[in-house]
Amino acid sequence: MKNLQKKLGELGENYAALIVSPENRRYFTKFPSSDGFLVVNSEKAVFITDGRYIEAAGNTAKDCEVVLQKKAFAQIAELLENMKCGHLLVESSRMTLDLYNSLKGVAKNIAVHTDTSLDTIINGLRSVKTSEEIEFIEAAQKITDETFSHMCNFIKPGMTEREIGLELDFYMLSHGGEALSFETIAVSGKNTSLPHGVPGDKKIEKGDFVTLDFGTVIGGYHSDMTRTVAIGFATDEMKEVYETVRLAQENGIRGLKAGLTGIEGDALTRSVITERGYGEYFTHSTGHGVGVEIHEYPTLSFSNDKPLLPGQIVTVEPGIYIPGKFGVRIEDMAVITETGCIDLTHSPKELIIL
């Protein structure tokens, strides 16, 4: 909150921000809620929340005044007037048109900035993790690693993808996970060529690859990992593709460091896959930031020309997907440092044949 207030102060003393998204409200107040408004300027932060949350927010929301929501937009207008606000930044990627129209109805003499300036400020702040945030993500990843090792004993031919997906979810949630990071991916055989396939009724067979992409949440912070295992045996082609993805992923972890751009980070894995002739089958970007959301700034991709900063957490998840045949993906999370990165994922990467 203090960092946001400092940034707003640098823009000018009559600048304020209105935050409406659950993830940003949670990030700045450390208080999870499904509804509410956060009005911030360089001096003050006010969290307007309704009767469902008011008591808990009063006890635990950080770095803000907590106010009971009555007529939200009338309250927002009054606050902005008291702040002598002339310029209001809003979350361009998150504010709905309904909320924007309500705001325009009350913020008559205020310039409402609908460009990406607030999102850029917030993405930048969120991307660099504090030690407390890194600890939450490490704790979430620890459960996720333990879940993978459990799954290596659990998966047997004849089980369906859905049974495997449910076991992943049950294990993570019954070992301390607060929530699932996203809908768990557990796919097998030909379905592994779909990077985000949905677990179905297909039974696991010998000679299948099984790809598991999953994660859980601790303290509001997400983990994310992927491993691909083979069942019974792997053909030479499966081994060759697996080895290519493993070498690419390891090259990514070895090479990542502060100062590289997102494009250069992406190239660390893509170059290995392209050199070995599978470039056309690596159909997504190398990685993404992870924090209070599963996908956040920065990305390791052709579209991010910004340098990586120490303390950012990104996934490194190259994959090869051969349509109609099979696919392989290996994903770790890593903290960027000045001289390299710290891999937060500790599960093995050699090909495991169950």
Ligand SMILES: [Mn+2]
């Ligand atoms: Mn991911």
